[in-house]
Amino acid sequence: MPELPEVEVTRLGIESHIIGQTIHAVEVRQPQLRWPVAPQLSQLAGQPIQAVKRRAKYLLLETPLGTIMVHLGMSGSLRVLHKPDLPGKHDHVDVHFTHGLCLRYNDPRRFGSWLWIEAHQTSHTLLDQLAPEPLSVAFDATYLQHKIKGRRRPIKVCLMDQSIVVGVGNIYANEVLFKTGIHPERIASTLSLSACQDLVTQIKRTLEQAIAQGGTTLKDFSQSDGQPGYFAQKLCVYGRKHQPCLNCATKITEFKLGQRATFMCEHCQV
DNA sequence: AATAACACCTGTGTGC
DNA sequence: TGCACACAGGTGTTAT
Numbered sequence: 001m002p003e004l005p006e007v008e009v010t011r012l013g014i015e016s017h018i019i020g021q022t023i024h025a026v027e028v029r030q031p032q033l034r035w036p037v038a039p040q041l042s043q044l045a046g047q048p049i050q051a052v053k054r055r056a057k058y059l060l061l062e063t064p065l066g067t068i069m070v071h072l073g074m075s076g077s078l079r080v081l082h083k084p085d086l087p088g089k090h091d092h093v094d095v096h097f098t099h100g101l102c103l104r105y106n107d108p109r110r111f112g113s114w115l116w117i118e119a120h121q122t123s124h125t126l127l128d129q130l131a132p133e134p135l136s137v138a139f140d141a142t143y144l145q146h147k148i149k150g151r152r153r154p155i156k157v158c159l160m161d162q163s164i165v166v167g168v169g170n171i172y173a174n175e176v177l178f179k180t181g182i183h184p185e186r187i188a189s190t191l192s193l194s195a196c197q198d199l200v201t202q203i204k205r206t207l208e209q210a211i212a213q214g215g216t217t218l219k220d221f222s223q224s225d226g227q228p229g230y231f232a233q234k235l236c237v238y239g240r241k242h243q244p245c246l247n248c249a250t251k252i253t254e255f256k257l258g259q260r261a262t263f264m265c266e267h268c269q270v
Numbered sequence: 271a272a273t274a275a276c277a278c279c280t281g282t283g284t285g286c
Numbered sequence: 287t288g289c290a291c292a293c294a295g296g297t298g299t300t301a302t
Contacts, residue, residue: 031280032279032280034278073278073279074279075279075280075281090280108278108279108280108281109278109279109280109281110278110279110280111278111279150272151272151273152272152273153273153274154271157273157274219282220281257278258273258274258275258277259274260274
């Protein structure tokens with residue numbers, strides 16, 4: 001579910017509530033997520049949240065003892081509760097704070113994760129392999145072209161490869177390729193520097209707009225206050241099979257590319 | 271080394 | 287109404 005905008009919207013939503021708050025207890029009802037929930041989380045009583053950061057699609061909750069590393073997987077979401085009600089079926093983790101606040105993690109498909117980085121550890125193997133942030137200056141046309149040099153895979157697959165650029169998932173890959181007029185199956189290495197520049201520009205623009213709109217809510221994503229994101233109304237191709245292209249009215253087509261639903265305009269994307 | 275397929279899990283929608 | 291099946295925002299692992 002959550003791509004970079006949804007994770008960033010979540011970060012923005014929880015940051016002001018939990019920063020400086022002291023953990024009372026971490027309650028784990030379902031430890032079996034993508035990986036077992038880190039056992040260290042049960043020993044965090046008394047630890048204050050010093051910072052709430054994001055790296056790629058990971059949320060990083062920093063404490064003096066170490067960092068909680070949360071990934072939302074396909075269906076995860078975090079909510080801030082001022083008075084926690086009874087947990088629902090897929091409410092797997094609660095972080096209780098000393099003043100009564102609760103950070104609640106819900107994840108029906110359980111593809112998400114709650115991992116732990118010791119304070120003295122520099123990083124984590126899952127973070128080490130990650131490409132630059134798409135919204136950073138390091139992610140530019142020269143970088144992208146260099147990174148896809150010699151790659152024979154379709155450009156859409158490359159855009160979703162977290163070792164090339166992080167944070168772009170299936171929805172935004174489809175959108176960006178439409179906006180740049182590039183066919184999703186275009187072999188990556190055949191793209192010119194100019195095309196790479198277009199991609200970089202549109203990736204940054206699209207992700208920023210989506211963050212500003214509160215992310216994309218298709219079914220179960222919600223912001224940390226329970227409100228949906230509104231970027232779904234701005235989607236040009238994703239989920240619009242058989243509907244008219246916003247540029248030329250040609251019907252949007254859908255097909256599978258690397259196991260993922262791919263939407264495009266056959267007329268506008270070459 | 272690069273690429274493709276598979277795995278994890280639950281809920282929902284579709285077609286018979 | 288019930289059932290079988292396909293599919294869903296991600297990504298590490300395994301196979302080719």
